[in-house]
Amino acid sequence: MSSSSFSAELWQSGAPVYVQILRHPFLAGLADGTLSRAAFSYFLIQDSHYLRAYSRALALVAARSPAEDTVRMFAQHASEAIEVERELHGGLLAQLGLGADAVDDAGPGPTTTAYMSYLTAVCATGSYAEAVATVLPCYWIYRDVGRELLRRSSPDPLYRTWIETYGSAEFDAVVEAVLTVTDALGDQVGPAERQRCHQHFAATTRYEWMFWDAAHRQLSWPV
Ligand SMILES: Cc1ncc(CO)c(N)n1
Numbered sequence: 001m002s003s004s005s006f007s008a009e010l011w012q013s014g015a016p017v018y019v020q021i022l023r024h025p026f027l028a029g030l031a032d033g034t035l036s037r038a039a040f041s042y043f044l045i046q047d048s049h050y051l052r053a054y055s056r057a058l059a060l061v062a063a064r065s066p067a068e069d070t071v072r073m074f075a076q077h078a079s080e081a082i083e084v085e086r087e088l089h090g091g092l093l094a095q096l097g098l099g100a101d102a103v104d105d106a107g108p109g110p111t112t113t114a115y116m117s118y119l120t121a122v123c124a125t126g127s128y129a130e131a132v133a134t135v136l137p138c139y140w141i142y143r144d145v146g147r148e149l150l151r152r153s154s155p156d157p158l159y160r161t162w163i164e165t166y167g168s169a170e171f172d173a174v175v176e177a178v179l180t181v182t183d184a185l186g187d188q189v190g191p192a193e194r195q196r197c198h199q200h201f202a203a204t205t206r207y208e209w210m211f212w213d214a215a216h217r218q219l220s221w222p223v
């Protein structure tokens with residue numbers, strides 16, 4: 001990836017926040033096994049809601065894509081996001097003694113709701129390039145976090161299952177394909193649209209930090 005690629009350019013808009021993500025105590029706890037089961041359960045429940053919205057956002061990106069190859073790719077990822085929610089999250093929640101009703105009973109918390117709403121709004125009303133820039137941090141940050149935590153290696157088998165999914169070669173291939181698609185958009189976006197892409201990338205990168213922070217604090221609606 002050259003430093004002049006569109007994806008590398010976008011990454012600059014989220015880079016300071018990414019440094020904070022790697023330092024976040026939720027991720028430190030996942031890696032060293034000290035994260036409480038309650039915080040991990042909160043995360044899985046909220047992430048189940050998130051993935052349901054993320055899947056729909058990806059379906060919107062697919063529908064708006066001008067080329068069939070990217071329609072297919074994003075539609076496939078939309079389908080896989082539901083699969084991950086059912087298999088990975090469903091499986092881990094079952095091991096924690098929680099069923100599907102726990103997800104529905106909890107409902108999406110404040111940070112989850114804000115993040116889902118932002119994704120949905122931009123993917124529905126922004127341009128195709130803006131939609132791609134908005135969903136990109138979700139792929140990219142989880143790949144990089146997965147890799148980093150794999151390197152740190154968690155003593156907890158439950159946490160390791162999560163880490164191994166996002167740190168896997170399969171997920172890396174998915175992310176590389178999306179980065180290639182992003183780079184191909186670089187020549188096609190003018191200055192105003194480019195600036196909006198940067199704003200969206202920065203916003204969803206912040207939401208990624210906030211999502212872990214909400215789980216760490218088990219944040220609930222204030223009223
Ligand atoms: C909050 C969040 N962002 C990104 C991903 C990656 O799919 C996820 N599962 N959850």
Ligand SMILES: Cc1ncsc1CCO
Pocket residue numbers: 076077078080081082084138139174
């Ligand atoms: C980004 C992402 N996260 C969970 S599934 C998915 C789509 C590609 O499998």
